Amino acid sequence: MADPNPPAPAHRAHVPVLAGAVATVFEGVLPGTYVDLTLGLGGHAEMLLDAHPELTLLGIDRDPEALAVARPRLRRFGDRVTLHHARSDELASVLGHLGVTDVTAMLADLGVSSPQIDQAERGFSYRSDRDGPLDMRMDQGRGATAADLIADMDEDTLCRALRDLGDEPHARRISRAVIDAQPRTTAALAEVVRSSVPAARRRRGDPAKRVFQSLRILVNDEIATLDRTLDAGLAALVPGGRMAVIAFHSVEDRMVKTRFRTAAEGDCSCPPGLPCVCGATPTARLLQRKPWVAEAAEAATNPRATSARLRAVETLHAEATGPGRPSPPPP
Ligand SMILES: C[S@@+](CC[C@H](N)C(=O)[O-])C[C@H]1O[C@@H](n2cnc3c(N)ncnc32)[C@H](O)[C@@H]1O
Numbered sequence: 315m316a317d318p319n320p321p322a323p324a325h326r327a328h329v330p331v332l333a334g335a336v337a338t339v340f341e342g343v344l345p346g347t348y349v350d351l352t353l354g355l356g357g358h359a360e361m362l363l364d365a366h367p368e369l370t371l372l373g374i375d376r377d378p379e380a381l382a383v384a385r386p387r388l389r390r391f392g393d394r395v396t397l398h399h400a401r402s403d404e405l406a407s408v409l410g411h412l413g414v415t416d417v418t419a420m421l422a423d424l425g426v427s428s429p430q431i432d433q434a435e436r437g438f439s440y441r442s443d444r445d446g447p448l449d450m451r452m453d454q455g456r457g458a459t460a461a462d463l464i465a466d467m468d469e470d471t472l473c474r475a476l477r478d479l480g481d482e483p484h485a486r487r488i489s490r491a492v493i494d495a496q497p498r499t500t501a502a503l504a505e506v507v508r509s510s511v512p513a514a515r516r517r518r519g520d521p522a523k524r525v526f527q528s529l530r531i532l533v534n535d536e537i538a539t540l541d542r543t544l545d546a547g548l549a550a551l552v553p554g555g556r557m558a559v560i561a562f563h564s565v566e567d568r569m570v571k572t573r574f575r576t577a578a579e580g581d582c583s584c585p586p587g588l589p590c591v592c593g594a595t596p597t598a599r600l601l602q603r604k605p606w607v608a609e610a611a612e613a614a615t616n617p618r619a620t621s622a623r624l625r626a627v628e629t630l631h632a633e634a635t636g637p638g639r640p641s642p643p644p645p
Contacts, residue, residue: 329616330357331423332560332624335606337365339558339626346418347372351402351411351543354427356384362419363391370394372414376401376453376534380427401453403542405550417550420557422543426452426530437500438530440522445485445501448528450533460529461498469493479531479565480524484511489524497541500526531563540566544573548598551629556601558626567605567623574600574627598627 326471330336336358345368347528350359353361353373363371370392374620375381381397388395400408402422409417415589431438437449437460448461464472469489476485491510497503504522518524531537540561561567606626608619 330361331616331622332606332608332612332617333358333361334609335624336558336560337361338422338606339556339601339624340366340419343369343556344418344554345369346416346555347414347419348419348421349405349414349547349550350374351405351422351547352382352419352424353397354380354389354423355429358421359384360387360425362421363388363394364421369419371396371419372408372412373397374400374402374405374408376456377427378453378455379429383429387425401539403539403546405474405543405546409550416552418552418555420547420551420555421549422540422558423560424536424540425562431480434500438526439500440504440520440526442501442504445499448503449498450530452534457533457535458535460503461496463529463533464492465496467493469473475528475633477527477534478515479537479563480528482521482524482528483518484515484521487511488521492525503529529561537565537569540569540570541573544570548573548577548627548629553629553631556626556628558624562618562621562623562624567625570625571605574598574625577627577629594604596630598629601626601628 317604332503343366344389345544348362348366348369348371350371350373353375356373359371359373371388373381373384373388378399381399385397387581396412398408398412426438430436434444434446437446439446448459450460451457458466472489472493476482476489482488488507488510491506492503494507495502497506500533502631503525507522508520551557559570561570577598578596578600580596582590582593582594584590605623608616608622608639
């Protein structure tokens with residue numbers, strides 16, 4: 315007999331983060347190809363395809379399982395949709411391979427998706443009821459798992475990563491314990507981390523959360539990949555095209571902010587506040603100086619949204635890119 319309460323498809327529970335801000339950024343976008351660099355469950359993609367009949371989608375994800383979930387969701391858009399398994403920094407070769415030259419919109423919504431975290435066997439979750447192999451690869455066909463990385467790593471390297479990526483105050487004692495224990499499962503890692511920091515000294519919540527996030531960023535080489543992705547993305551847009559990035563980590567957000575500002579100021583070396591005389595050429599304009607963040611209603615229903623920062627630029631037409639500082643963006 316059929317289950318009267320079948321589980322909802324994974325995508326139905328998924329609300330794309332900062333959906334209103336993403337819609338605003340792409341209002342009035344030029345007709346052409348919209349590249350979703352981190353397709354995930356296809357939530358933003360579906361929203362933008364509905365809102366913009368003039369766009370076709372090239373959806374990229376490094377996780378083949380994400381593409382398998384997004385594909386049926388986007389089927390109703392027919393040949394407006396092309397999906398491709400790749401990492402975002404491989405954009406140039408994907409576009410070359412597919413012969414796409416009219417990219418007018420691009421979105422990267424960084425990090426992992428909820429189904430990746432929810433599936434114990436993917437190894438992303440620090441929750442004790444979701445024990446699984448210590449994997450954490452977004453693409454399970456490529457690269458070393460978190461357990462292998464720990465096996466190859468020394469204590470100092472792990473300690474630095476926990477400080478830089480997790481802002482972890484107990485990085486030294488945690489890394490010593492982890493390297494000693496060599497955990498191979500998520501529950502074992504979470505247990506080693508928690509038992510190395512006495513409960514009385516946990517002023518900033520569960521240290522396992524920060525350790526898992528730092529390791530995930532390392533395993534997937536997320537910082538260097540973002541750096542290359544920003545260059546590849548800006549280079550691929552036609553003049554007047556828009557690129558938006560949603561970051562959840564302060565290191566990533568800073569990187570996006572700096573790269574977009576450099577594009578908007580043309581790598582200007584003049585003192586701030588003075589007119590540009592160094593001949594720097596802006597290639598883009600910021601759509602808003604400050605990042606878009608979640609409104610209270612979204613933050614209340616989606617805790618993940620509270621750390622989301624959306625930044626966006628529009629590339630300039632050749633005639634608009636003379637030397638000098640562009641006019642300041644709206645506040
Ligand atoms: C937060 S989810 C995206 C959710 C999506 N915007 C939606 O509305 O459903 C992030 C997705 O991006 C993928 N991803 C993360 N970094 C990536 C990268 N550098 N290249 C390609 N895909 C990436 C992950 O595998 C995951 O499926």
